[in-house]
Amino acid sequence: MRHRRPSSLVPASAAKPLSVPDKGLFRQAWGLFVFSAFFAVGFNAFYVDGIELKHKTKKDINWRPSPQPALPGFGMASQSSAPDAATPTPLPGESNPFPRLSLMGVKERFDKKTCVFLDARKPEEYGEGHIPGALNFYANEIGKFAPVVLPQLQDKAEEIVAYCHGGDCDFSLQIAKTLADAGYTRVEIFTGGWPEWEKAGYPIAKGSGP
């Protein structure tokens, strides 16, 4: 009597050959993509919460300038967090358009010395401890700090990382917006802020200077 060979002893080479994608398959995949794209655009056109597909620039949406004078004049009054009629209309989906950095990303930039750090906290808090090399740019007194800090940021394409208390603190966002309005193109935010840096045990500097 013949016994069937246990399946576990069948050599792997006996497995079925794998299929290789052919030209027809690429055509079908392309068809799936095109169908999805057309359906998506059509759905978006009729959906109540659909979005504008054309990229909107500040000019396109009647961008209203900030009431404060431009930064080069350094006549900026202290910023209020309450929105008013002259607050610039945010672009769709642009609640916070600045790249947000993790602790690892910030430490990498710190080690490589590829960016300038801006500490948006109060001068007293800055004096108690800050990232070495960071400049103090207190968000509630931009008019006072801008004449001191901005002349040190000559290159508008330089990478700038703003931080404050982490969590819900929006001081760093305020100064990031101010810098972006002034033409600085590479402004980023360290979301964890000072508490995360301090907790990680990374180098700190004390005193009123960087």
Added chain:
Amino acid sequence: MTIDEILNDQTLCGLSLLLVLVWAGARRRLYALPQLDAETAAATLLRLACGFLLAGASLDKLGDADGFLGLIKECYFYIPASLQPLTAVVIPWLEFFTGLCLLSGFRWRAAALVFCVLMVAYTLAVSWDVLHGIDCACGCFKTDSAEKMSVWTVARDLLFFVTGTIVLTCPGTYLSLDRLNGQKAGS
């Protein structure tokens, strides 16, 4: 503990790896199933998993193009600004239809190809963010997820890519509309 907390990057990596191992075992014929070809059954399982994953990932984004656009601007800002709105609108529907094809087995092999392409794109995008220290949630399943991108997210997407490749190259699967149509599976 919510389903989001359970299905984090680590557990999804583990589940994907498990499915790949199940398929590898079936391919090497380490076990057999009564009246079924184990390799085809394992490939079916992988196909359904890929479909469920992609269709499920799209649901939260389908009606929230504005939220997804915000996430793209924040986390994937290197996508050209003129393409960002189109990406926010098209990607969720592409995920949805691709997932649907994988689940139903209609043109499933073409859908597996799209799945692989999407996974390559996601892996590259997430890798860029992780390497540059961008502090963001990937928005892969929910636009307002609290879980930040990490090396685990990259590993998860790579494993998804491997599962997609297995489905793409497998000889056939069960439970597919293509079979009902009397076609050679996937052809």
